[in-house]
Amino acid sequence: MVTGDRLGERFGRLAYGGAVWAGFGFLLLPILLVLWLSFFSNEILSLPPDGYSLRWYEGLLTKRDFIDGFILSLEVAVLATLAGLAVSVPASLVLVRGRFKGREAILNFLMAPLIVPAIVIGAALYIFFIQVEIATDIPLAGSAPGLVGAHVLLTIPWCIRLLTANLVGLDPAIEEAAASLGARGWVILARVTLPLIWPGLVAAALFAFVVSFGNLEISLFLVAPGETTLPIAILQYLEWKLDPTIAAVSTLQVVLIGAGLFATDRVVGLARVV
Amino acid sequence: MAALVLDRLTKHYGDHAAVDTLSLTVADGEFLVLLGPSGCGKTTTLRMIAGFVEASTGQVSLGDRDITREPPHRRNIGVVFQNYALFPHLSVFENVAFGLRRRKRPEAEIKTRVARALGLVRLDAFADRMPKQMSGGQQQRVAIARALVIEPDILLLDEPLSALDAKLRLEVRQELKALQRLLGIATILVTHDQDEAMSLGDRLVVMNAGRVEQIGSPQELYRQPASRFVASFIGRGNFLEGVGAGHRFTTRHGWSLPTARPVDDVATVLIRPEAIHLAPTADADRVPARVALVTYLGPMTEVVLELAGGDRLVAEQASGGWLDRVEPGQDIGAGIPPEAVIGLGAEGATRT
Numbered sequence A: 001m002v003t004g005d006r007l008g009e010r011f012g013r014l015a016y017g018g019a020v021w022a023g024f025g026f027l028l029l030p031i032l033l034v035l036w037l038s039f040f041s042n043e044i045l046s047l048p049p050d051g052y053s054l055r056w057y058e059g060l061l062t063k064r065d066f067i068d069g070f071i072l073s074l075e076v077a078v079l080a081t082l083a084g085l086a087v088s089v090p091a092s093l094v095l096v097r098g099r100f101k102g103r104e105a106i107l108n109f110l111m112a113p114l115i116v117p118a119i120v121i122g123a124a125l126y127i128f129f130i131q132v133e134i135a136t137d138i139p140l141a142g143s144a145p146g147l148v149g150a151h152v153l154l155t156i157p158w159c160i161r162l163l164t165a166n167l168v169g170l171d172p173a174i175e176e177a178a179a180s181l182g183a184r185g186w187v188i189l190a191r192v193t194l195p196l197i198w199p200g201l202v203a204a205a206l207f208a209f210v211v212s213f214g215n216l217e218i219s220l221f222l223v224a225p226g227e228t229t230l231p232i233a234i235l236q237y238l239e240w241k242l243d244p245t246i247a248a249v250s251t252l253q254v255v256l257i258g259a260g261l262f263a264t265d266r267v268v269g270l271a272r273v274v
Numbered sequence B: 001m002a003a004l005v006l007d008r009l010t011k012h013y014g015d016h017a018a019v020d021t022l023s024l025t026v027a028d029g030e031f032l033v034l035l036g037p038s039g040c041g042k043t044t045t046l047r048m049i050a051g052f053v054e055a056s057t058g059q060v061s062l063g064d065r066d067i068t069r070e071p072p073h074r075r076n077i078g079v080v081f082q083n084y085a086l087f088p089h090l091s092v093f094e095n096v097a098f099g100l101r102r103r104k105r106p107e108a109e110i111k112t113r114v115a116r117a118l119g120l121v122r123l124d125a126f127a128d129r130m131p132k133q134m135s136g137g138q139q140q141r142v143a144i145a146r147a148l149v150i151e152p153d154i155l156l157l158d159e160p161l162s163a164l165d166a167k168l169r170l171e172v173r174q175e176l177k178a179l180q181r182l183l184g185i186a187t188i189l190v191t192h193d194q195d196e197a198m199s200l201g202d203r204l205v206v207m208n209a210g211r212v213e214q215i216g217s218p219q220e221l222y223r224q225p226a227s228r229f230v231a232s233f234i235g236r237g238n239f240l241e242g243v244g245a246g247h248r249f250t251t252r253h254g255w256s257l258p259t260a261r262p263v264d265d266v267a268t269v270l271i272r273p274e275a276i277h278l279a280p281t282a283d284a285d286r287v288p289a290r291v292a293l294v295t296y297l298g299p300m301t302e303v304v305l306e307l308a309g310g311d312r313l314v315a316e317q318a319s320g321g322w323l324d325r326v327e328p329g330q331d332i333g334a335g336i337p338p339e340a341v342i343g344l345g346a347e348g349a350t351r352t
């Protein structure tokens, strides 16, 4: 009996380990494959490759679409992240500290963009912007504020999630102590609250940046004619070419985001905040 | 002038009154202790004084300043919290300097005042530490220094010792008392621990369900509790039910005993265990009593007595002599001086 139990336990542990590694493999394999492909020298994908080269990376430097797309994505993501934080910091403070009617409803409302498919958000915003334009002559669709505003919807849920998680662990007595010592509201925020949720703030900024930077569905509806974000540039390129250029762009993106994650982990310890 | 006056202070949460028309005065340099069971409104009272919660009605005055509607940062009140509430991202020095920096004091003055405050709590050597690197007792002393350095008009402490272990609690308690005497700062401390209250307070305010039950010195509260609630909260006692008339109280079991004060309309009397004088035999001053239980407590021996009528009394007397040899079942004598029989008013009513 005892041996049977031991065997069962051992088998269970093996199966568990196997499942974990299979999961990792499933997640990582495509990325590793892309990484590998980006160095193939042949234009038409085939295995094994004819040879290896950096020509796809060099080629990127001459492709205006990708460069412009990268710059626009960067601008949009930075602005959407800053705006998302500006909204989410006060909202999180109120949501964590406050005990009022409708608190749950507001929280769910702010988290909603995580649940609604991005393509639906994009289409809905497009229609909404057009209606607004018809009514007021303010051209939102295809404008920079419209695009950034739409991306802010994406960044808010991530910011709220990470900030509230950090704020819950912050003893309100610490802020009260600051008040009793003569600190008014904004001084408390700047000197006590924000420094104490700093890890959450950094993580929120990082995640917000990543979701905005990688977003395709919403941008697709809202970019100005002739302009592209990086994901749109990739999509458009794929429509008539299938060479490893895409793999090179993707690899650069992965490296960029990976570096961001690594730096964040160094500064605040990601395991602690996410 | 009084340091602090609370005038009919009230806080409602919904239709529940957490604090109900509470009035009290703290004299300059006085150490006042708010004592009461959990949930009786002590913290809410303190938080209204500090300005963290708004009073529903009533008034808080600091000196001749009405501060009822002032935000906390303009009150100049030192607050010490149960869980220290130090700024974890700041060094001990910066924690203590925080209030002075808000007051825009020059750097040199900050240096000397922080050093002096840390000296008061014997933490001079710890200025560069982070709070995390210190023990609970040390952290609480930093919190005390941080509250004192701003020279507050009053110092508020909410169960400041309850997060410490028993030995440290005694140590910090002594230090707190010495410090308060030294600085002569008006102080209110909240606790549910009667020992702490008795040993620290010049005056005690016993609270029950949002109201003041009684205010007085530790001696007054012990000797002349106004209600059964106060009597049972401070020290231990025998409570006998019955009817009083003139200078005589008759228990439900028919035992009649003389009292020093008139006990008309009194339904409960209190007899403190140590007020009962035990002797090996009954006599004119001592009623016969049978020993039910003996507990040796070192310097004191506790004896549970059964009286002929059925009344039970707990008595406590210095150990030694015949008392060391007393056995359950033995018949002895119990003397109860008339002044030891204290008539208690109905719940909440003050009676002296």
Ligand SMILES: Nc1ncnc2c1ncn2[C@@H]1O[C@H](COP(=O)(O)OP(=O)(O)O)[C@@H](O)[C@H]1O
Pocket (backbone or CB within 6 Å): B013, B017, B018, B036, B037, B038, B039, B040, B041, B042, B043, B044, B045
């Ligand atoms: N923010 C609040 N909302 C609702 N009820 C509260 C709040 N704070 C305190 N109370 C209630 O007020 C009463 C007194 O609480 P408190 O002042 O914390 O008591 P104590 O400090 O004596 O234990 C309790 O019944 C408590 O439940």
Ligand SMILES: [Mg+2]
Pocket (backbone or CB within 6 Å): B039, B042, B043, B044
């Ligand atoms: Mg309390």
